[in-house]
Amino acid sequence: MTTVQTLKGFRDFLPEEKRKRDVVAxxxxxxFANYGYAPLETPTLEYAELLLGxxxxxxxxxxxxxxxxxxxxxxxxYDQTVPTARVLAQYQNELPPxxxxxxxxxxxxxxxxxxxxYREFIxxxxxIFGSTSPVADAEILAVFYAVYEALGVRDLRIEINDRQTLFxxxxxxxxxxxxxxxxCQTIDKADKQTETELQEELQSKGLSVDQADQLxxxxxxxxxxxxxxxxxxxxxxxGVPKSTLKFNPNLAxxxxxxxxxxxxGRIPEYGVGSIGGGGRYDNLINQLSGxxxxxxxxGIGFDRTVEAVDQLGLLTKADQAKxxxxxxxxxxxxxxxxxxxxxxxxxxxxATEVYPALDKLSKQFKLADQKKIPYVVVIGDEELAExxxxxxxxxxxxxxxxxxxxxxxxxxxxx
Amino acid sequence: MTTVQTLKGFRDFLPEEKRKRDVVAxxxxxxFANYGYAPLETPTLEYAELLLGxxxxxxxxxxxxxxxxxxxxxxxxYDQTVPTARVLAQYQNELPPxxxxxxxxxxxxxxxxxxxxYREFIxxxxxIFGSTSPVADAEILAVFYAVYEALGVRDLRIEINDRQTLFxxxxxxxxxxxxxxxxCQTIDKADKQTETELQEELQSKGLSVDQADQLxxxxxxxxxxxxxxxxxxxxxxxGVPKSTLKFNPNLAxxxxxxxxxxxxGRIPEYGVGSIGGGGRYDNLINQLSGxxxxxxxxGIGFDRTVEAVDQLGLLTKADQAKxxxxxxxxxxxxxxxxxxxxxxxxxxxxATEVYPALDKLSKQFKLADQKKIPYVVVIGDEELAExxxxxxxxxxxxxxxxxxxxxxxxxxxxx
Numbered sequence: 031m032t033t034v035q036t037l038k039g040f041r042d043f044l045p046e047e048k049r050k051r052d053v054v055a056x057x058x059x060x061x062f063a064n065y066g067y068a069p070l071e072t073p074t075l076e077y078a079e080l081l082l083g084x085x086x087x088x089x090x091x092x093x094x095x096x097x098x099x100x101x102x103x104x105x106x107x108y109d110q111t112v113p114t115a116r117v118l119a120q121y122q123n124e125l126p127p128x129x130x131x132x133x134x135x136x137x138x139x140x141x142x143x144x145x146x147x148y149r150e151f152i153x154x155x156x157x158i159f160g161s162t163s164p165v166a167d168a169e170i171l172a173v174f175y176a177v178y179e180a181l182g183v184r185d186l187r188i189e190i191n192d193r194q195t196l197f198x199x200x201x202x203x204x205x206x207x208x209x210x211x212x213x214c215q216t217i218d219k220a221d222k223q224t225e226t227e228l229q230e231e232l233q234s235k236g237l238s239v240d241q242a243d244q245l246x247x248x249x250x251x252x253x254x255x256x257x258x259x260x261x262x263x264x265x266x267x268x269g270v271p272k273s274t275l276k277f278n279p280n281l282a283x284x285x286x287x288x289x290x291x292x293x294x295g296r297i298p299e300y301g302v303g304s305i306g307g308g309g310r311y312d313n314l315i316n317q318l319s320g321x322x323x324x325x326x327x328x329g330i331g332f333d334r335t336v337e338a339v340d341q342l343g344l345l346t347k348a349d350q351a352k353x354x355x356x357x358x359x360x361x362x363x364x365x366x367x368x369x370x371x372x373x374x375x376x377x378x379x380x381a382t383e384v385y386p387a388l389d390k391l392s393k394q395f396k397l398a399d400q401k402k403i404p405y406v407v408v409i410g411d412e413e414l415a416e417x418x419x420x421x422x423x424x425x426x427x428x429x430x431x432x433x434x435x436x437x438x439x440x441x442x443x444x445x
Numbered sequence: 446m447t448t449v450q451t452l453k454g455f456r457d458f459l460p461e462e463k464r465k466r467d468v469v470a471x472x473x474x475x476x477f478a479n480y481g482y483a484p485l486e487t488p489t490l491e492y493a494e495l496l497l498g499x500x501x502x503x504x505x506x507x508x509x510x511x512x513x514x515x516x517x518x519x520x521x522x523y524d525q526t527v528p529t530a531r532v533l534a535q536y537q538n539e540l541p542p543x544x545x546x547x548x549x550x551x552x553x554x555x556x557x558x559x560x561x562x563y564r565e566f567i568x569x570x571x572x573i574f575g576s577t578s579p580v581a582d583a584e585i586l587a588v589f590y591a592v593y594e595a596l597g598v599r600d601l602r603i604e605i606n607d608r609q610t611l612f613x614x615x616x617x618x619x620x621x622x623x624x625x626x627x628x629c630q631t632i633d634k635a636d637k638q639t640e641t642e643l644q645e646e647l648q649s650k651g652l653s654v655d656q657a658d659q660l661x662x663x664x665x666x667x668x669x670x671x672x673x674x675x676x677x678x679x680x681x682x683x684g685v686p687k688s689t690l691k692f693n694p695n696l697a698x699x700x701x702x703x704x705x706x707x708x709x710g711r712i713p714e715y716g717v718g719s720i721g722g723g724g725r726y727d728n729l730i731n732q733l734s735g736x737x738x739x740x741x742x743x744g745i746g747f748d749r750t751v752e753a754v755d756q757l758g759l760l761t762k763a764d765q766a767k768x769x770x771x772x773x774x775x776x777x778x779x780x781x782x783x784x785x786x787x788x789x790x791x792x793x794x795x796a797t798e799v800y801p802a803l804d805k806l807s808k809q810f811k812l813a814d815q816k817k818i819p820y821v822v823v824i825g826d827e828e829l830a831e832x833x834x835x836x837x838x839x840x841x842x843x844x845x846x847x848x849x850x851x852x853x854x855x856x857x858x859x860x
Contacts, residue, residue, distance in 0.1 A: 034535045034734070036488055037519060042532055044539065045483030045546070052474065052484060059467065064791045066768040066798030068460030069467060073451055073565055074489065074521075074551065075509075094490075096511030099555050104452060106489075117457055120449045124459065126816045128801050131460070136489065140514050150488055163802035165774065165784075176791075267784040319449070353481040359580065369580075369682040376479045376591075383481030386543050387578035401541045 039141070039149030049348040051152075054181065054336050055134055058154055061180045062132040065173045067156055070131045072113035078103035084112050084318060092139045106138035110155045110329075115318035118159060122321065132156040134332075146302075146333070154306075154335075157327025159315065164257060167291045167310055168264030170326050174295060174306070175270045177330065182344035183297055188274050190262070190293045191281035192255045193309070199252050199279070203245050208236050211286050217249070218282035221303070252279035261291055283307060287314040291326065300338035306330035354441060355382045355405045356398045358391060368409045371419060371434060375407070378438045398424050405441060454556070454564030464763040466567075469596065469751050470549055473569055476595045477547040480588045482571055485546045487528035493518035499527050499733060507554045521553035525570045525744075530733035533574060537736065544574040549747075561717075561748070569721075569750075572742025574730065579672060582706045582725055583679030585741050589710060589721070590685045592745065597759035598712055603689050605677070605708045606696035608724070610670045614694070618660050623651050626701050632664070633697035636718070667694035676706055698722060702729040706741065715753035721745035769856060770797045770820045771813045773806060783824045786834060786849060790822070793853045813839050820856060 036042055043051060059069065078095045085093070085108060094106040107113060110133045118125065134154045141147060156173055158166045171188060178186045200213045216231045223231075225246065232242040254262070254277050266272050283292045294307035308328025315323040339345055357372045359365060368384065375382040383403065385394045391408065398406045408420040413431065421437045422429035432440075451457055458466060474484065493510045500508070500523060510520040522528060525548045533540065549569045556562060571588055573581045586603060593601045615628045631646045638646075640661065647657040669677070669692050681687050698707045709722035723743025730738040754760055772787045774780055783799065790797040798818065800809045806823065813821045823835040828846065836852045837844035847855075 034531055035492075037490055037492060037517065040488035040490055042488065042535075043484075043486040044532075044536065045485060048484040048486050051486075056471065063766045064794070064796050066771075066796055068767075069458075069463040070460060071458040071463050071466075073455035073457065074553070075452055075455055075565065077450075077452060091514075094513065098509065099506075102452065116449055117459075120457075121459065126812065128812065130798065138489070150490065158801060161801040165780075165799065166801040169799065169801065264780075264784065267781050267788075269788045351478045352483075356481075365580075365679075366682050369679065373682075373684045379479070381479050381481055383545065384580065384584060386573060386576040386581040386584065397541065397543065 037149070039143030039147075041148060041150070045352075049351050050340055050345045051332075051336055053345055053348045053351070054332070054339065055152075055154075057180050058132070058134060058177055058330070061173065061176045062156055065130070065169070065176065067130040067132045067173070070114065070117065070133045071135065072107065072110070072117060072133070074107055074136075075104045076107065076113060076116075078105040080116060081105045081108050081112055085109070092141050094138045094140050107135065108139060109137055110135060110153055111314070112318055114155075114157070115315050115321070118315060118323055119319040119321050127160050129159040130157070131159070148333070152332035154330040154332050155327060156330075157308075157325055159323050159325045161326070162312065162324045164261045165264055167261045167326050168268055170291075170308065170328060171261070171265040171275070171293060172268035172270050174293075174308070174328050174330075175265075175274060178295070178297070178335075181335070181339045183339060183342065185298055186274055187276055187296045187298060188270075188293050189276050189278040189281050189296065190258060190291065191278055192258045193288045193290055193292055195252060195255045195258070196279070196282060196292075199248050200245070202248075203237060203241055205236070213245070214282040214286075215284065217280050218284055220280035249279045253277075257290065283309060287311045287317075289313060293328070295330075297338050297342070300334075300341055302334060302337070304331070305334045305338055351381065353381045353383045353401065353403045355380055355407055356394065356401075356403045357382060357384045357407045358394045358409065359385050359388050360391065360408065360410045361388065363411065364409050364414050367414050371407060371409060374434060375438065375441070378442065380438065380441050395422075395424070404444075407437065452564070454558030454562075456563060456565070460767075464766050465755055465760045466747075466751055468760055468763045468766070469747070469754065470567075470569075472595050473547070473549060473592055473745070476588065476591050477571055480545070480584070480591065482545040482547045482588070485529065485532065485548045486550065487522065487525070487532060487548070489522055489551075490519045491522065491528060491531075493520040495531060496520045496523050496527055500524070507556050509553045509555050522550065523554060524552055525550060525568055526729070527733055529570075529572070530730050530736070533730060533738055534734040534736050542575050545572070546574070547571040563748070567747035569745040569747050570742060571745075572723075572740055574738050574740045576741070577727065577739045579676045580679055582676045582741050583683055585706075585723065585743060586676070586680040586690070586708060587683035587685050589708070589723070589743050589745075590680075590689060593710070593712070593750075596750070596754045598754060598757065600713055601689055602691055602711045602713060603685075603708050604691050604693040604696050604711065605673060605706065606693055607670045607673045608703045608705055608707055610667060610673070611694070611697060614663050614667050615660070617663075618652060618656055620651070628660070629697040629701075630699065632695050633699055635695035664694045668692075672705065698724060702726045702732075704728060708743070710745075712753050712757070715749075715756055717749060717752070719746070720749045720753055766796065768796050768798045768816065768818045770795055770822055771809065771816075771818045772797060772799045772822045773809045773824065774800050774803050775806065775823065775825045776803065778826065779824045779829050782829050786822060786824060789849060790853065790856070793857065795853065795856050810837075810839070819859075822852065 082090050093108050098104050136150050136152050197210050200210045204210045229242045288309040289312045290310035292309035294304045310326040312324040357368050372382045372384045406422045418431050419434050420431045497505050508520050508523050513519050551565050551567050615625045619625045644657045703724040704727045705725035707724035709719045725741040727739040772783050787797045787799045821837045833846050834849050835846045
C-alpha cells in the first residue's frame with residue numbers, strides 16, 4: 031500500500047479518543063431529547079446549487095464541490111443550517127409548527143488546516159423553528175446550559191447580548207462608508223484584543239479618536255434591554271443559575287444574520303475561548319428557503335467541548351466503556367468454563383474480553399497491561415475443580431480466588 | 446431557493462426514522478463494547494489512491510472521487526475495511542496485538558439507486574485482527590448473535606459454512622476454464638434460484654448435466670468440517686443457542702477474500718434476505734496494507750436491520766426518546782410555574798416540551814395531537830393556587846388534577 035496517511039486536516043479517531051467523543055455525543059442526544067428536541071439527519075452530499083451563495087463569497091471557496099459521474103454538481107455538507115432550511119421547505123406539511131430539532135453531524139470545509147482547525151469536524155446544532163417568543167430564547171439558553179451540566183461542567187459562563195441594543199448603541203457612529211456590521215466586527219474582538227488595538231482599528235475604519243472614545247463609553251453604559259431581562263428571568267425559571275448568565279454589551283458574534291438575542295459559552299477553567307454560541311435569527315430561513323420561519327438556536331463546538339470536559343476530568347464514562355476484565359484461556363479443559371464465565375460477566379454489564387487463543391499466562395497478563403485492562407480473571411484447573419475464579423487486579427498485582435458471584439460484585443462496586 | 450430536493454440515492458432522516466436508527470446504533474455500540482470491542486472512526490475523505498484498485502475494477506467505478514482545491518485526488522469512504530487496513534499499518538505500534546474494533550459509519554457508492562439501495566448508507570463492522578484461533582471465529586458469531594438478541598430479535602438464524610470445505614467439494618468440478626470461485630458464485634444463488642436454474646447456469650459455464658448433478662449431490666452430502674464443529678461448540682459456550690446456527694453447505698458468500706468460516710444472518714419473520722454476515726479473511730489485510738494480520742469479522746446491513754426490528758415492533762425505545770409531555774403556557778401569572786414544572790419533569794427523565802408562547806389552550810392541545818405527544822400538563826390559575834397540575838391523556842382525553850409528584854409517578858409508570 032502506497033498511502034498510509036490521512037489527508038491533511040482529516041483525522042482518525044482511535045479507540046481512546048473515539049470513546050470520549052461517543053460519550054459526549056450521546057450525552058448531548060439525551061439532553062436534547064429530554065427538552066423535546068427531535069433528531070434530524072441530512073445527506074453528506076447535496077446539490078452544489080443548494081449550498082453555494084448561501085455562506086458568502088469567501089465561504090463559497092471553502093465548500094468541497096465536484097461533478098459526479100451523472101454530471102451533477104454536488105457538494106459536501108458545509109454546515110447544518112442550509113440543509114435544515116431545505117428540510118423546512120421540503121417537508122413543510124409534515125413538520126410541526128414549532129419544530130425543535132437537533133443535528134449532530136460532520137461538516138466539511140476546504141480551509142487551511144491549523145491547530146484546532148480541521149477540514150472535517152462535527153457540529154452539534156440545536157434550534158427552535160417557528161416561534162418568536164422570548165420563552166423560546168430562554169429555552170435555548172437552558173438547553174445549552176443543560177448540555178454542559180449533564181457533561182459535569184460546574185462553572186459555565188454564558189455571555190449574552192441583544193443585537194438590537196448593540197445596533198442601537200453603534201448606529202450613531204455608523205455612516206454611509208462605515209456600516210454598523212463593520213463596527214460590530216471590531217467590537218467583537220474585545221475579548222482577544224486590547225482597547226487600544228480596537229481604538230486603532232476603529233480609527234482606521236474612519237472614526238475620530240473622540241468618536242471611538244464615545245463609542246466605548248456608550249458600550250460601557252449600555253444596559254440589558256427589557257427583552258434580554260425577560261429572557262434571563264425565564265431562563266432562570268428553566269434552571270439556569272443566574273450567575274451563569276453574564277450581560278456583555280461588547281458581544282457581537284461575527285455572523286450578520288442574528289436579529290435579537292446573541293450568546294456565547296465559555297468554561298473559564300478551559301482557556302481556549304468560546305465553546306459554542308448562538309442566538310435568534312428570524313430572517314435567515316426566509317433568505318435561504320423562502321419560508322418565513324423565525325428561529326433561535328445554538329451550535330456547539332464539538333471538538334472544543336470534548337477537549338474541555340476531558341481536561342476537566344469529566345469523561346469517566348468513556349473509561350467505563352472500556353474493557354474491564356480479560357478472561358484468560360488456560361487449557362482445553364478450562365476453555366468452556368472461561369467462555370461461560372465471560373458470558374456471565376457480560377450479562378452483568380461488565381465489558382469483558384476473552385484472550386483469543388490458548389497461550390502462556392504471562393503473555394495473557396502482558397496483553398492486559400498493554401491494553402490497560404484493569405482486571406484479569408484466571409480459570410485454571412484448580413479454579414475449575416473448585417468452581418471459583420481467580421480475580422487479579424493488574425495495578426496492584428493482588429489476586430484472590432473467589433466465587434464468580436463475589437467477583438462480579440467486586441467488579442461492579444469498583445467500576 | 447431553487448433546489449428543494451435531495452440527490453437521488455441520498456436520504457433525509459426525519460425525527461421518527463432518525464430516532465429508530467439512533468436506538469439501533471446505540472444498542473450495537475453497547476453490545477460491541479460489552480464484548481471488548483473498541484470504537485474506531487476514519488475520515489470521510491481519503492487519498493483516492495488508497496481506495497482505488499482495492500475493490501475490483503467494477504467497484505472502482507462506484508467510488509466517489511474528485512480533485513480537491515489542492516489538486517489532490519481524493520475519494521469518499523467506500524467501505525470500512527480498506528481504511529481500517531490503513532489504520533492497522535499506520536498505527537501498528539500503538540495498537541494491541543489482538544485488536545478488536547467496531548466501526549459504524551456511512552459509506553458512499555455511486556451505484557444505480559433502486560429500492561433498498563442507496564448511495565450513502567451506514568455500515569456496521571465488527572472484527573478481530575491478529576488471531577487465527579477458532580475461539581475468535583466463535584466470538585464473532587457470538588457478537589453477531591448478541592447484537593440481535595439485544596435488539597430483541599427472538600428468532601435469528603445464522604447459516605454457516607467453511608470456505609475450505611466448500612472449495613474441497615467444488616474443486617473436482619473446476620478446470621482451467623472454470624474456476625472454483627466461478628462455481629462458488631453460482632452455488633451462492635441457491636437461496637434465490639431453483640436447482641434447475643442453477644443447473645442451467647452450471648451447464649452454461651461448461652459442466653455436463655452429469656457433472657452438475659454430481660456437484661449437487663456432493664454438496665448435499667457435505668458435512669461440517671472439524672473446524673466448523675469446533676467453532677459451533679465454542680459459540681454455544683459463548684451464549685449462541687445451538688438452534689440458531691445452521692450448517693449450509695451451499696453458502697458461498699460472494700466476496701472472494703474469505704478463507705475459512707463464512708456466515709450469513711437471517712430473520713425468518715423478516716422476508717428480505719440476509720441482514721448481515723461475514724467470515725474469516727486471513728490474507729486480505731496483507732493484500733491491502735502489507736501487514737500480515739489474520740482477521741475474522743462481520744458487517745451488518747444497517748438499513749435492513751433497522752427495517753427488520755421496526756417491522757417486528759422492537760423499537761419501543763425510540764418512542765421513549767420522543768416527547769412524553771407538553772407543558773402548556775396559560776398566562777403570564779402561571780408562566781413561572783409551568784417552566785419550573787417542565788424542569789422537574791425533565792429532572793425525572795421525562796422528555797418534556799414547553800409550548801413556546803402564550804396561546805389558546807385549544808391550540809396547545811392541537812399541537813400535542815399533531816406531534817403525537819401522549820400527555821399534556823396544564824397549569825392554570827386554579828392549579829397554581831392549589832399547587833397542583835392537570836394531567837391530560839391525549840388519547841382518552843381523560844384528565845385529572847393531582848400533585849406534580851403523583852403526576853410524575855403516573856408518567857414514569859406508563860412510559
